[in-house]
Amino acid sequence: MSAVAVPKHEEAPVLEIPSRTYLNDGYSIKSWLLTLDHKRIAILYAVAIAIFFLMGASFALMIRLELLTPGGDLMEAETYNKMFTMHGLIMIFFVLIPSIPAILGNFLIPLMIGARDVAFPRLNLMSWYIFMIGGTFVLTAALFGGVDTGWTFYTPYSSVYANSNVILTAGGAFITGFSSILTGLNFIVTIHTMRAPGMTWFRLPLFIWAHYATSLIQVLATPVIAITLLLLILERGLGLGIFNPNLGGDPILFQHLFWFYSHPAVYIMILPGMGVISEMIACVARRRIFGYSFVAFSSLGIAIIGFFVWGHHMYVSGQSVYAGMVFSLITMLVAIPSAIKTFNWTATLYKGSISYESPMYFTVGFLGLFVIGGVTGLFLATMGLDIHMHDTYFVVAHFHYIMVGGEIMAFMGGLHFWWPKITGRCYPEFWGKISATLIFLGFNLTFFPQFIVGYIGMPRRYHTYPPEMQIFNVMSTGGAFVLGIGYLLPFIYFLWSLKYGKVAGPNPWRAKGLEWENTTSPPPTENFASTPIVTEEAYEYTHLPEAHVVRASTH
Amino acid sequence: MWAFLVQEILFFGGLFTGYTVYRSYYPDSFIAGSHHLDIFWGGLNTVVLIGSSLTMAMAVWAAQNSKKSQLVLFLILTLVLGSIFLGVKVIEYTDKFTHHLIPGWDFAWAEPHGHPKHVQIFYSFYFAMTGMHALHMIIGAGIIIPLIIMAMRGKFHKDYYAPIEVFGLYWHFVDIVWIFLFPLLYLIGRH
Numbered sequence: 001m002s003a004v005a006v007p008k009h010e011e012a013p014v015l016e017i018p019s020r021t022y023l024n025d026g027y028s029i030k031s032w033l034l035t036l037d038h039k040r041i042a043i044l045y046a047v048a049i050a051i052f053f054l055m056g057a058s059f060a061l062m063i064r065l066e067l068l069t070p071g072g073d074l075m076e077a078e079t080y081n082k083m084f085t086m087h088g089l090i091m092i093f094f095v096l097i098p099s100i101p102a103i104l105g106n107f108l109i110p111l112m113i114g115a116r117d118v119a120f121p122r123l124n125l126m127s128w129y130i131f132m133i134g135g136t137f138v139l140t141a142a143l144f145g146g147v148d149t150g151w152t153f154y155t156p157y158s159s160v161y162a163n164s165n166v167i168l169t170a171g172g173a174f175i176t177g178f179s180s181i182l183t184g185l186n187f188i189v190t191i192h193t194m195r196a197p198g199m200t201w202f203r204l205p206l207f208i209w210a211h212y213a214t215s216l217i218q219v220l221a222t223p224v225i226a227i228t229l230l231l232l233i234l235e236r237g238l239g240l241g242i243f244n245p246n247l248g249g250d251p252i253l254f255q256h257l258f259w260f261y262s263h264p265a266v267y268i269m270i271l272p273g274m275g276v277i278s279e280m281i282a283c284v285a286r287r288r289i290f291g292y293s294f295v296a297f298s299s300l301g302i303a304i305i306g307f308f309v310w311g312h313h314m315y316v317s318g319q320s321v322y323a324g325m326v327f328s329l330i331t332m333l334v335a336i337p338s339a340i341k342t343f344n345w346t347a348t349l350y351k352g353s354i355s356y357e358s359p360m361y362f363t364v365g366f367l368g369l370f371v372i373g374g375v376t377g378l379f380l381a382t383m384g385l386d387i388h389m390h391d392t393y394f395v396v397a398h399f400h401y402i403m404v405g406g407e408i409m410a411f412m413g414g415l416h417f418w419w420p421k422i423t424g425r426c427y428p429e430f431w432g433k434i435s436a437t438l439i440f441l442g443f444n445l446t447f448f449p450q451f452i453v454g455y456i457g458m459p460r461r462y463h464t465y466p467p468e469m470q471i472f473n474v475m476s477t478g479g480a481f482v483l484g485i486g487y488l489l490p491f492i493y494f495l496w497s498l499k500y501g502k503v504a505g506p507n508p509w510r511a512k513g514l515e516w517e518n519t520t521s522p523p524p525t526e527n528f529a530s531t532p533i534v535t536e537e538a539y540e541y542t543h544l545p546e547a548h549v550v551r552a553s554t555h
Numbered sequence: 556m557w558a559f560l561v562q563e564i565l566f567f568g569g570l571f572t573g574y575t576v577y578r579s580y581y582p583d584s585f586i587a588g589s590h591h592l593d594i595f596w597g598g599l600n601t602v603v604l605i606g607s608s609l610t611m612a613m614a615v616w617a618a619q620n621s622k623k624s625q626l627v628l629f630l631i632l633t634l635v636l637g638s639i640f641l642g643v644k645v646i647e648y649t650d651k652f653t654h655h656l657i658p659g660w661d662f663a664w665a666e667p668h669g670h671p672k673h674v675q676i677f678y679s680f681y682f683a684m685t686g687m688h689a690l691h692m693i694i695g696a697g698i699i700i701p702l703i704i705m706a707m708r709g710k711f712h713k714d715y716y717a718p719i720e721v722f723g724l725y726w727h728f729v730d731i732v733w734i735f736l737f738p739l740l741y742l743i744g745r746h
Contacts, residue, residue, distance in 0.1 A: 227687075230687075234679075234683060235679075240675075240676075240683075241675055241676050241679060242676060242680070242683075247675060247676065248670070248672040248673045248676050257572070
């Protein structure tokens with residue numbers, strides 16, 4: 001830490017946005033659409049995913065509005081089917097899977113490991129275009145009447161009987177998969193080959209470990225869904241009989257192939273969130289993450305075990321009981337690495353000097369919701385219980401606790417945490433806390449009643465239900481609107497802060513890490529003035545860095 | 556590139572899994588179906604592809620040793636062999652077409668052995684697997700043409716041959732897929 005860019009003053013100096021950043025390196029549309037800068041590509045993803053998120057959320061609100069009353073008052077069963085299908089499809093393939101890797105991962109991985117860019121910048125841009133083409137397919141399908149198979153595309157309904165735009169939608173998901181594969185590939189190579197001098201594997205921030213594990217799943221699992229969807233499209237388009245029992249095919253095979261991807265995909269969604277949480281906890285507690293290597297390896301553990309649990313989606317689909325028992329056991333094993341992480345985070349917070357800013361609000365929210373989501377996952381992993389709860393709202397509540405309460409909570413937290421780095425300006429802290437609180441309360445109000453109503457037997461995917469279940473559904477719908485407001489607020493104050501927010505300075509949180517200590521906010525196009533040289537472990541919080549100082553390289 | 560190939564293996568892995576499952580369901584029909592494939596054309600294609608792997612390996616060697624004219628020659632030979640493979644596939648597909656063996660569309664099966672529906676599944680896999688394989692060959696041919704042009708301009712020499720080597724990996728991978736496809740589709744069950 002020899003050289004400093006700004007001389008030390010007694011009081012903090014007036015902070016200014018640096019004169020040369022990645023944001024003002026060209027203003028034309030072309031400079032954005034043909035950019036090879038990983039930071040700009042992350043922004044492109046952010047804009048696209050924000051739009052998809054708003055669409056997916058409005059479908060969700062339509063679902064909740066319909067379920068306000070026991071009868072089918074607002075829409076027909078068929079329209080309702082399309083609503084939940086489009087909600088699931090858009091949220092899973094276009095929000096949950098890409099959100100953290102494509103936005104925060106793209107922006108931060110090179111910054112965190114001290115690289116100038118990702119390994120294949122052109123491939124990175126191409127991934128975004130592939131993502132957008134896939135998105136266009138799905139949107140076109142939505143405009144021409146939507147699709148009603150559920151996001152799972154179960155055969156033979158999807159391949160033979162459905163009268164909606166299955167081919168177009170499945171084609172969109174197929175194409176988007178390649179974007180996911182290429183992003184994962186890019187990250188793996190980047191992490192292997194582009195680390196700064198001194199950045200050994202066990203000095204990497206846990207965010208990087210989590211993304212490495214995620215990328216492995218993306219590269220290994222996504223091709224299987226690709227071929228599955230392709231066979232589905234061929235069957236529907238050309239009348240092949242691979243999954244159609246009338247022609248001798250086996251619909252269960254589709255479920256096996258589908259879940260062989262789609263269960264690991266769940267970990268594509270949650271693992272990056274865990275990486276974000278690790279970073280934020282280390283910063284707010286001012287401590288090195290307790291059990292660093294355990295947390296790092298638990299990411300890989302989840303990635304590996306995640307490949308062997310797909311059968312737990314099919315306990316009642318006609319798979320053999322013995323297979324079910326094995327899958328049940330392996331599924332419970334996933335709880336171990338997840339619990340390791342949770343305990344280590346808690347241990348990090350214990351006796352840490354914690355400060356309560358918005359990212360911490362989201363982090364605490366994440367921990368609470370993730371624990372509930374994880375523990376109810378064990379209920380569902382148990383075969384006997386699952387037969388009772390299969391396809392009820394209990395399942396819906398469980399995966400929303402993990403996906404929305406876990407992943408989206410972590411994503412929002414991460415967005416708040418790195419917003420000053422991405423834009424150079426601070427968001428209003430007060431409103432950040434309000435938004436985090438609203439999201440937490442609204443979320444619980446929406447989904448906790450669904451555990452109860454699911455347990456007493458309300459099946460998912462129906463647009464009507466018995467009147468005695470109405471009270472839970474009214475709570476749920478009310479909560480959904482609170483949640484909606486919680487998500488809308490950041491849209492407003494983030495946009496506001498772009499122009500009026502307080503200038504952040506290079507390191508407003510006084511956090512450790514190359515992205516905070518060694519470069520300005522926002523960073524210049526080339527990321528670092530000179531290649532950083534890493535001389536210490538990750539999260540070495542014994543000396544807090546200064547908020548306004550950019551540490552130059554130590555050589 | 557290795558990571559890319561791993562994802563390709565899983566991509567084809569899905570198809571192989573499906574094939575295996577149905578083969579164990581309907582062994583008779585699959586055997587009957589495979590009797591209808593022409594082992595001559597399949598065998599010829601195997602030889603052609605193994606030959607192209609050889610020329611590709613020679614091309615990588617030529618690039619590593621800065622032998623420009625040999626590099627261009629071997630790349631062109633690889634392209635030619637690949638095209639022969641695709642040409643033979645066209646002959647085979649035409650044959651299936653005239654014998655009403657295109658699944659889902661005008662499929663007819665008059666042989667005594669095998670259930671028509673199950674034989675149709677065999678042909679579904681035949682077309683899906685060889686079709687995906689052929690698509691990879693076409694993509695390969697699409698990549699090799701710019702490589703030939705670059706090689707002619709002398710872009711590759713012993714200090715810069717990564718594109719040739721990486722493409723070689725891809726080409727060998729596509730060959731290996733065929734090495735698996737050929738016995739699975741043509742040979743097993745043939746007496």
